Each structure stands twice: as structure tokens, then as C-alpha cells.
Amino acid sequence: MKLVKLTLGLAVATATLAACNQNGEKAAVVSETGATQRAEAGVPDIVYVNSDSLLANYEYFKEVRTRLQGKAEAKEKSLRSQAESFQKEVQRFQQQAANMTVQQASATEQRLMQKQQQLQALQQNSGNELMTEESEEMKKIYDQVESYLKKLSEDKGYKMVLTYQRGNSAILYSDSTRDITSEVVQGLNQEYETVKADTAKAEEATKKK
Template identity: 40%
Template sequence: MKNASLILNVILTIAVAVLYYLHFKDRQPETASVVTSPAEAKGKAIVYVNVDSLLTKYDYFKDTQKVLESKRFQLENDLASKGRNLQNKVAFFQQRAATMTQEQGRATEASLQKEQQDILAYRERAAQNLAAEEQDKNKQLYDQIYDYLKKQNAQNKYEFVLGYTKGGGILFADPSGDQTSKILAGLNKEYQAKQTKK
């Protein structure tokens, strides 16, 4: 009986081995179906634009900066002129103060103080207007760049177009992903076309 039990165990072991072999012999390894060629595995590209170069070489930005710089210069000259005019009035008042009545002196002094306050209020308003105009121009700049990139990416070539600046959030960028010159050339061409239409 012991021999029969031993023979039965050997036959069962062989049967399990054969079934195991038959079950798994036709299966291909799962990894073979997952592996694809590098061209298929690659998704959309991530590229970057050097923001510093874009700003210094984009004609729209350069023209905008010239206009804003001219307005700042004009404002400074205007304020300096108003300041000199007020100083001259104060100097004239100081020279004539001895010959004026007390009432005339107070009236002139109040007039000069009001003029000084008006100049300060004018400076504040003009600085706010200039800051608002600069903010508007920066928004227009961003919108132009965004619209151009959106148009150029109509075929969904890029998943991301990052802005790279030295010392910014991106610590390293592979030069093969730098699209600055290409995008800059397109932006300048588009801007020049708009300028010639005007």
C-alpha cells in the first residue's frame, strides 16, 4: 500500500508539472507588449524661451520701453519746471515779505502752500497713470506672446513652453529645447507686419 501511495504521489506531481507547463507555455511575457519604440513613447515636447533675450530683442517691447521712458523723462522735466517756478515764487515772496502787510503775507504764503500741494498731487496722479499704462503695456506684451505661441502650437507640437530666466525657477534647461530665436523671429515679423499696416 505504501508503494501505491508513493506511485500515486509521483504521478500527481508529474501531472501538476505538465499542467503548469501547458498553462504557461503559450503566454508571451507581459513586458514585450508594453515596450514601444522611443518615437512612439515620446509625448509632446516641452520647450523653453529665454525671457531675458525675448524682452531685450522683441521690437514691440523695445518700442514700448522707449515710449514709457520718454513719458517718464517728460514727467520729470515737467515736475522740475513746476518745482523751479515754485522756488522762484518763494524766493520772490521772501524778498518782498518785509514790504507786505501781514494779511498779504498770509495770503501769499497760503497760495504758495496750495501750489506746492497741487504739484505733489499732480506728481502722484501722473506717477499712478504712468504705472497703470506700464501695467497695461505689460499685459499687451504677455497677450501678444501668448497668442503667438497658441497660434504656432495649433498642431499641439508642444505640451509646455516654459519661460527661462537665469536665477529663476528652472535651474537647468537643455539647449536643444531652446526655441527663443525661432519664437522671437516670428514675433518680430508679426509685429513689423502690424506696424506697416498702421
């Protein structure tokens, strides 16, 4: 028995980043005067982020992926152990069935069928729990990336932030000066470190009470 494999990965998160581009109302809007000044200064209005690099270096995403993979492996190990134990019970029944009365054999068979159904339900529930948690975590990542890109666009005057993934992108070519991936990764990681530090302080303060 194997758990449903995690779908958390670059494809999911790439779709997350792409969603940032589809909502035009959320793009940073700047005045015509500001646009002219940026043009004169050589600052682009449209930039892009390499989603592969972003996710490979975003610490929060990496921690979420590691944590969910650990949970999936632990659940699969537990289910495998229970499945092996159940299989041994079935084998014992098969070996001893000839010496059982009809009533004993029927009762044992019924019990094993119920146990099998319980194991199947447990497997399904475990997979659903992981998928639900993964979906919730990806929403958090989406919200954080979107929030940061919105602030960055307001600060820099970007009108649009595109997402790029090699082999799966509408952008066939762009000047490298429009690639803000490193800046976004650095900013996201700085924000995450601040959140982690604040959370740690809050937990420490709670323990002292």
C-alpha cells in the first residue's frame, strides 16, 4: 500500500507564480510621469522571475517541501507496517482454516475483511490529509510571493512581473537585465527570516509566562 505521492513541486509552484500574472488588477500601476522618468533612467516596466530558480532558493518553500515529504514517508512507513501485519494474519488464517469449524472460519474471515476495509480507508484518509495540507501550504506561498511582488513593483515602478520556466514559458527570449529573480529570492528569504525570528521570540515569551 502506497500513499498518494506528493504533488508538491516545481510544476505546482510554477502555476502559483503564473497566477500572479493573470490578475491584471493586482499589477503595480504607476503614473505616466513616473513611467517616463523610469524610461529615461533605463528602468524596465516589465520584468520576469525564473520560477525554477526562485523555488530552488526560497527557504520557506524548501522547508515546506522537506516537512511534507517527511510526513508522507512516515505515514507510508506506518501503513506498510500495518499492511504487513495484516498479510501475516491472512496467511495464518489460510494455514489454520482447515482445522477451524465453519463458524470459526466465517467469523475470522469476516474480521479480516473488516480490517482490510479499515486499512484501505486509513490509506485514503492519509493521502487526503497530505493533499489538503499541501494545498494550504501552497496557498501561503502564493500569498507571500504575490504580496512581495506587489510591494516590489510599487517600489520599483514595475507594471508587470512575468514568470519564466525553461521549456514551459510564453517568454522565448528576454534581456537578462529584466530578470529580477535574485532580488526577489533575497527579499523573500529576508522576510521569511524576520517572520521566523518574530515567531521564535513570541514562543519564548509564551514559555516564560
